[in-house]
Amino acid sequence: MKRTEFLQKSGLIAAGAALPTTAARTNMKFIHHVLFWAKNPGNAAEVAQLKNAIINLGKLPMIQNVHVGSPVVTDFDKSVTDGSYSISVVMIFESAEKENEYLHHPLHIKFIDENKHLWGKVAVIDSQE
């Protein structure tokens, strides 16, 4: 019997209740999610060039954390998942002010100028707790 089942069946937690978190978590107040569709998705060198430029940009110190990844489509969520993009960039910020600082940073502007020929489309989803 798994821990959840045990706790539920024993009445230690309600059947509908989530388990308490076991690991420490840091705050993730502000999310900046950018999806890039490469102009030439079949050109691995161009996609790698764009990805490397994003990884380098992600080192800027006002970014709390960053993820640069490739699409995954699970069987579970297949019918509602968009796996058509080339590169997914998730940046965590402490606040909207920190994101604003990043967006207007000279290295971000330079990144756009130097790499915009590599993408055909960009989509942004920002959210704040």
Added chain:
Amino acid sequence: MKRTEFLQKSGLIAAGAALPTTAARTNMKFIHHVLFWAKNPGNAAEVAQLKNAIINLGKLPMIQNVHVGSPVVTDFDKSVTDGSYSISVVMIFESAEKENEYLHHPLHIKFIDENKHLWGKVAVIDSQE
């Protein structure tokens, strides 16, 4: 003169190079981003009910970290930002296996069954480093 400009103009870093990261960062190997469009976005009680159910679900211990937020549209990215959704959920997992464990967890299935009447549309973006 800002630190970046100083470092660039002094030649301590190349003009195109990002600054070294100053804060410690944890790995974010796998991102599961779910957007919910409420069935009745004008019904604050229903949106709050859904949001609370998500926050509770987010306590499951195989989730490395979670963000539950509302749309932000910045002036900078306005032309490419989707701010039409009601609730944005970003979950971080250590691996695809951990996400799979979450997706098939009885409390996740129960969450869907109990709350699916509250949303009109769901979109998923998954990505892995």
